[in-house]
Amino acid sequence: MIGLTHYLIVSAIIFSIGLVGVLRRRNLLMLFFATEVMLNAVNIAFAAISHYYNDLTGQMFAFFIIAIAASEVAVGLGLLIVLYKKYGSLDLDDLASMKG
Amino acid sequence: MMEGLVYIALFAPFASSMFAALFGMSERKIFVGVIASSLLFLSFVASAMLAFYVYGTGNAIHVTMMDWISAGDLAIPFGFLVDQVSVTMMTVVTLVSTIVHIYSIGYMDHDKSFNRFFSYLSAFVFSMMILVMSDNFAGLFIGWEGVGVCSWLLIGFWYHKPDVTREENPSISPSWAANEAFIMNRIADLGMLIGIFIIYWNVGSLQYDVVFASLPNLSGSVLNAAAIALFIGAMGKSAQFPLHTWLTDAMEGPTPVSALIHAATMVTAGVFLVIRANPLFSVTPEVSYFIAALGTFVAFFAASMALVNRDLKRIIAFSTLSQLGYMFAAAGLGAYWIALFHLAAHAFFKALLFLGAGNVMHAMHDELDIFKMGGLKKAMRWTYIYMGLASLALAGIPFFAGFFSKDAIIETAWNEGTIVLWAILVLTAGMTAFYSFRQVFLTFHGKARYDEATLHPHEMYKFVLIAMSPLAILAMIAGFGMGGFEHFITKLLPDYHMSEHTHHIAWLLGLIVLVVAVSGIVLAYKKYGKGLKRDEKCENSFIYRLLANQYYIPQLYTEIITKPYAMISEHMWKDIDMKIVDTTVDGIAKFLYRSGDSTRKMQTGNLSNYLNWMAVGSVLLLVIAAISAMFV
Numbered sequence: 001m002i003g004l005t006h007y008l009i010v011s012a013i014i015f016s017i018g019l020v021g022v023l024r025r026r027n028l029l030m031l032f033f034a035t036e037v038m039l040n041a042v043n044i045a046f047a048a049i050s051h052y053y054n055d056l057t058g059q060m061f062a063f064f065i066i067a068i069a070a071s072e073v074a075v076g077l078g079l080l081i082v083l084y085k086k087y088g089s090l091d092l093d094d095l096a097s098m099k100g
Numbered sequence: 101m102m103e104g105l106v107y108i109a110l111f112a113p114f115a116s117s118m119f120a121a122l123f124g125m126s127e128r129k130i131f132v133g134v135i136a137s138s139l140l141f142l143s144f145v146a147s148a149m150l151a152f153y154v155y156g157t158g159n160a161i162h163v164t165m166m167d168w169i170s171a172g173d174l175a176i177p178f179g180f181l182v183d184q185v186s187v188t189m190m191t192v193v194t195l196v197s198t199i200v201h202i203y204s205i206g207y208m209d210h211d212k213s214f215n216r217f218f219s220y221l222s223a224f225v226f227s228m229m230i231l232v233m234s235d236n237f238a239g240l241f242i243g244w245e246g247v248g249v250c251s252w253l254l255i256g257f258w259y260h261k262p263d264v265t266r267e268e269n270p271s272i273s274p275s276w277a278a279n280e281a282f283i284m285n286r287i288a289d290l291g292m293l294i295g296i297f298i299i300y301w302n303v304g305s306l307q308y309d310v311v312f313a314s315l316p317n318l319s320g321s322v323l324n325a326a327a328i329a330l331f332i333g334a335m336g337k338s339a340q341f342p343l344h345t346w347l348t349d350a351m352e353g354p355t356p357v358s359a360l361i362h363a364a365t366m367v368t369a370g371v372f373l374v375i376r377a378n379p380l381f382s383v384t385p386e387v388s389y390f391i392a393a394l395g396t397f398v399a400f401f402a403a404s405m406a407l408v409n410r411d412l413k414r415i416i417a418f419s420t421l422s423q424l425g426y427m428f429a430a431a432g433l434g435a436y437w438i439a440l441f442h443l444a445a446h447a448f449f450k451a452l453l454f455l456g457a458g459n460v461m462h463a464m465h466d467e468l469d470i471f472k473m474g475g476l477k478k479a480m481r482w483t484y485i486y487m488g489l490a491s492l493a494l495a496g497i498p499f500f501a502g503f504f505s506k507d508a509i510i511e512t513a514w515n516e517g518t519i520v521l522w523a524i525l526v527l528t529a530g531m532t533a534f535y536s537f538r539q540v541f542l543t544f545h546g547k548a549r550y551d552e553a554t555l556h557p558h559e560m561y562k563f564v565l566i567a568m569s570p571l572a573i574l575a576m577i578a579g580f581g582m583g584g585f586e587h588f589i590t591k592l593l594p595d596y597h598m599s600e601h602t603h604h605i606a607w608l609l610g611l612i613v614l615v616v617a618v619s620g621i622v623l624a625y626k627k628y629g630k631g632l633k634r635d636e637k638c639e640n641s642f643i644y645r646l647l648a649n650q651y652y653i654p655q656l657y658t659e660i661i662t663k664p665y666a667m668i669s670e671h672m673w674k675d676i677d678m679k680i681v682d683t684t685v686d687g688i689a690k691f692l693y694r695s696g697d698s699t700r701k702m703q704t705g706n707l708s709n710y711l712n713w714m715a716v717g718s719v720l721l722l723v724i725a726a727i728s729a730m731f732v
Contacts, residue, residue, distance in 0.1 A: 023712050031707075096705035 007048035015041035028083070028090040032076055039069045102153060103163045106182055109146035109190060110229050112139045113197075117222035120215050128214035133205035136218040140201050140225060144194035151187045158591055160184070162235060169238070176306055181235035184592040185440065188585075189232040189372055192444045193365050196451045197225045199567050200360040206564035207356055207458050217257065217354065224250035228365050232372060237296045237306040240373070244292065244337065247366045252282040254361060255353040270414075270654070271349035278353075281346040288336020288343055295329030298322065312379040320384075327380055327387040330373060338370025338424045341398050345654050347421055351413040355458030358413060363420045363454050364447035371427040371443055378436045378593060392432025396513075396521045396528075399425030401651075403531040407538075408647045412457050412468045415539050419494060420450055422532060429525065430509040433516045435596040437589045441582060442505035449493035449501055449575035455568050456487035460543060463557035464550065470539055471632060475548035479557040482565045484544045486572050491540050493575040495533035495617050504579035507610050514609055515602040529613050533620030538628050546631030 018041060021034025043062040050058025084090055116139035120132050154160065160183035169176040182190070201221060208214050227250055231243025256278030263273040271277040300306055302322050303314050315323065334340075339347035350362045361367070374381055374391065381388050402421035409415045423446045430439035461468060463480060477484050493500035496507060506529065513522035550557075559565070586595075598606065627633075638644055646652070702713065 019715065023708070023715055026708060028707075031711075092706055092708045095707070098703070098705040 004048055004052045008045060011041045011045040011048070013041075014038075014044065017041075026092050028080055028092060028095075031092075032073065032080070036069060036073070039065055102150070102161050105146045105150050105153075106161060106163055106180055106233070107165075109143050109150060109194065110180065110226070110233060112143035112146070113194075113222045113225035113229060115139055117219050117226060120219035120222060123215040124219055126215060127212065130205070132215045132218055133201070133208075136222050137198060137201040137205065140194065140198040140222065143225070143229075144191070144198045147187065147190040147194045150182050151191050154182065154184060154187045155588055160592075164235075173304060174300075176236060176238045178239065179235040179307075180233040180239075181308065182233060184589050185372075185375060186232045188440060188444060188589065190229065192447045193225065193228050193232065195570070196364040196447055197221070197228075197360055199571055200356045200451065200455070202567040203359075203455050203458070203564050204354075204356040206561040207462060208354065209561075211354075213257070217254075220250055220253045220257070221356070221360065224254065224361060224366070228369075231369055235308055237299060237308070237311070240376075241292065241296060244289065244333070244369065247361070247369065248282060248285045248289070248337075251285075251350070251361050251366055252278045254357040255281055255350045257354055257357070258352070266654070270411075270650075271352045274352040277346070277349035277351075281350050284343050284346045285336045288333050291329045291331075291336070292333025295326050295333060298326045298329060302326075308376070315379055315383060323380065323384050324387055327377075327384040330377060330380070331387060331391060334370030334373045335394075336370070337373075338367050338428070339421055340370070340394055340424065340428065341401060342653075344398065344402070344421055345650070345657065348414050348417045348650070351411070351417050355413065355454060355461060358417070359451045359454030359458065362417065363450040367420060367424060368427070368443045368447065371424065371431060371439055374428070374431045375436045375440050375593065378431075381431070382434060382594065388432045388434065390432070392429045392513075392518070392521060395425040395428025395430075395432055396524050397425070398422070399429065399528045400524050400531075401425075403528045403535065405647050405650050406535040407531060408644055409535075410469050410471050410648075412460060412470050412473075412539065412543065413454070414468075415470075415535060416450070416453050416457055419453075419532065419536065420446075422528060423450070423494075426506060426509050426525065426528075429521065430512055433512050433518070433521075434594070435509070435512040436593045437586060437596060438505065438508045438512060440589060440593070441585055442509060444585075445493070445501035445505040445575075445578050448571050448578055449490040452486055452568060452571040452575055453490040453494065455571070456483050456490065459483040459560040459564070460487075462560060465555065467550065470542040472549050473543045474546045474550075474631060475544070476557055477544040480544070480559050482559060484540075486565075486568055487540055487544070489572050490575055491536040494536050495621060496529055496613065497533075497617065497621075498614065499579060501575050501578035504582045507613055508582070510613055511598060511602060511606060511609055512596065515598045526613055526616055530616035530620040533617040534624045537621045537624035541624055541628040542632060545629055549632065 015038055018034045018036075018038030021037060022031060025031050025034060043065055046058040046062040046065070050056060050062075080090060083095070087095060089095070116136040119139075120136050123129055123132050150161065160181060162179065162181050164177045164179040166178050167175070168178045201218070204217060204221065208217050211217065224247060227243050227246025229243070231240055231247060234240045234243060256275045259275045259278070261273050261275075263276055266272060296306065299311055302318055303311050305311060336343045347362060347367065351358055353362070381391070399422045402418045402425060406415050406418035406422065409418060423442070427439045427442050427446070430436075430442060459480060460473070460476065460483060463476065463483075464473060467473070489500070493502040496502045510522060510525045510529065513525050602609075649655070702709075704710075
C-alpha cells in the first residue's frame with residue numbers, strides 16, 4: 001500500500017534533485033527548469049497531505065502554485081531572451097559583471 | 101490682570117533680547133538700544149505695579165504658566181511667585197537694568213558690536229528675573245545658570261583682545277576672565293545641585309512652600325548637608341572666599357556690565373538664595389554662624405585689598421565683595437530683612453559708582469590707573485558729584501542709603517553678642533570709607549597726572565547723566581524707606597529686633613561706626629586730597645605688596661590648581677585617552693574593516709555562487725530552528 005510517507009519521500013527526492021540543479025547548473029535556462037522541479041516537488045507534498053487530511057485547501061494551493069509558476073516562467077523566459085540577445089550566452093559565469 | 105503684569109515683567113526683557121539679536125550681526129543701530137531700553141522700562145513699570153499691589157494687599161501672587169517636567173513622582177511646573185522678597189528683587193533689578201541699558205546707548209557708542217551687547221544684556225535680565233521669580237528650586241537653578249552664561253558672554257564681550265601676562269594685566273584677557281568666572285561658578289554650582297538633590301531626595305518636591313513646610317520632619321544632618329551645599333552655590337555666585345578671584349577679573353567686561361551684573365544684581369543672587377531659603381538656614385544655626393563669620397572675613401579681606409589697588413574698577417569690585425560680605429554677615433546672623441535692605445541700597449549706589457567709573461574711563465580713553473588721573477573735577481562735574489554721593493553712601497555717612505543699612509548690620513553683630521564680628525565690621529567700615537575716598541580724591545582732586553597735551557577729558561553725554569540721576573537720588577534717600585521696608589518685608593521674612601539693651605546704646609554704636617568712617621575719609625583726604633605723593637618705602641613694604649597682589653591668591657591658584665590640573669590633563673590625554681580609549685575604538689574599526697575586506701570576495705557577481713550561499717544559509721537556519729525546537 002502506498003501511503004503518505006511514500007509521497008513525501010518522493011517529494012523530498014524531487015526537491016533535492018531540483019536543489020542540486022539550482023546549485024550546480026551554470027545555464028540560466030536550466031536553473032529555471034530546476035526551480036520548476038522544486039515547485040512541483042512541493043506540489044506533490046501539498047496534494048498528498050491534502051488527501052491525507054481530507055482537506056481541499058492543500059490542493060487549491062497546489063493549483064495556485066502551478067498558476068504562479070506558469071506566469072513566472074512567462075516573465076522569466078522573456079527576460080532570458082533579452083539577456084541572450086544582449087550577451088549572446090546564458091552561462092552564469094559569462095554573465096558575472098558585478099564582481100565585488 | 102496681575103497675572104498679565106507678572107508675564108510682562110518677566111518676558112519684556114526676553115522680547116528685548118530676541119529683538120536685539122535680530123540685528124546682532126549688523127552695524128550699530130540706535131533704535132535697537134532705544135527699544136531694548138523701553139522694553140526694560142516696561143518691565144520695571146510692571147514690577148513696580150506688582151510691588152504696589154503686594155505692598156497694598158500683603159498677598160503674594162502665585163502663577164503657574166505650564167507643567168514643565170512631570171515624570172513619575174517628579175512634578176516641576178513653570179511657576180512664578182511674586183511675594184515680598186521677589187518683588188523687591190524684581191524692582192531693584194529692573195530699575196538698575198533700565199538705567200544701565202540707557203547708559204549703554206551712550207557708553208557703547210563707538211563699539212561695533214552695539215546690537216549684540218543689548219541682546220546679551222537683556223538676556224541677562226531675563227535670566228535674573230527667572231531666578232528671583234521662580235517658585236521652585238529647579239527654576240531658580242535655570243535662572244542661576246542663565247545669568248552665569250550671560251555673565252560669561254558679557255565678560256568676554258571683547259573676546260578679540262589677546263592674552264597678556266599677569267604683570268601687565270592682572271586679569272590676563274577678557275576671554276580668560278570670562279572662562280575663569282564661568283569655571284569657578286560651575287564648581288560652586290555643583291554644590292548647589294547637590295543641595296537641590298538632597299532636598300528632593302528627602303522631601304520629594306522642589307516647590308519652596310512644600311520644602312519649607314516639611315523642614316521640621318527632616319533630621320539635623322540632612323538639614324545641615326542641604327544648607328551647606330546650597331551655601332556653596334551661593335558662595336560661587338556671590339564670589340565669597342575662596343571662590344572670589346573671578347569677580348575682580350570680571351572687570352574686563354564693559355563697564356555697564358560691571359555695574360549691572362557684577363555689582364547690583366547677579367552677585368547678589370547668592371544673598372538672595374540665603375534669604376529665600378531662610379526657613380532652612382534658620383534651623384541650621386551652625387551653618388548660619390559659619391555664613392556670618394565667612395561674610396565678615398570677606399568684608400575685611402576684600403576691603404584690605406581695595407586699600408592699595410590702583411585700578412579704578414577693581415577698587416569698586418573689591419568694595420562689592422566687601423559689601424556682599426556684610427550682606428552674608430547679616431543673613432547669617434538671622435537678620436534676613438536687613439541683608440535684603442542692604443542688598444537693595446547697595447545695588448543703587450554701587451551701580452552709580454560703576455557708571456561713574458565708566459564715565460571716567462570714557463573720558464580717559466580706557467585708562468583705569470587712578471595714579472594717572474587727578475584733577476578731573478573741573479572737566480567732569482556731574483560725574484564727580486555722582487561718584488562723591490555714591491562714595492558717601494558706601495562709606496555710610498548719615499543720612500545716605502548705606503548709613504542705615506550698614507549700620508543696621510553692624511548693630512546686629514553687636515546684638516548677637518558676636519563682638520569679634522562686630523569689631524571687624526566696624527574696622528572694615530573705616531577701611532571702606534578710606535578706599536572710597538582715596539579713589540575719589542585721586543581721580544578728581546589735585547593736579548592732572550595724565551598728559552594734558554594729548555588727552556582732553558570731557559563729560560559724558562547729557563542723556564546718560566540724566567539717566568543716572570534716579571540712582572543718585574536713591575543713593576541719597578533710600579535709607580529713609582527703611583522703616584516702611586521693614587514693615588513690608590517682615591510679613592514674609594522673620595522679623596529681627598534689637599534687644600532692649602542694644603536699642604539703648606544704638607546711638608553709641610552708630611557713633612562709633614561714624615567716627616571710624618569719618619576718620620577713614622579724613623585720612624584719605626590727608627594723604628591724597630592734595631594730589632598723589634608716592635611713598636616708596638610704604639609701597640615696597642611687605643604688607644603693601646601682599647595686598648596689591650591680592651595676597652598672591654591668583655598666583656597660588658595658578659600654581660597649585662591650574663598647573664597640576666593641566667599636567668594631569670596632558671597625562672590623561674597622552675596616556676589614557678590616546679593609548680587606551682583611542683586604541684580600543686580604532687581596534688574595533690580596524691577589525692570591521694579587515695573582516696569586510698576579507699569577505700568581499702564572496703561578491704563574485706556570479707548568480708550561481710550566490711544561490712549556493714543562499715542554500716547554505718537556509719540550511720543553517722533550518723538547523724537552528726530544529727535545534728531550538730528541540731529545546732523548547
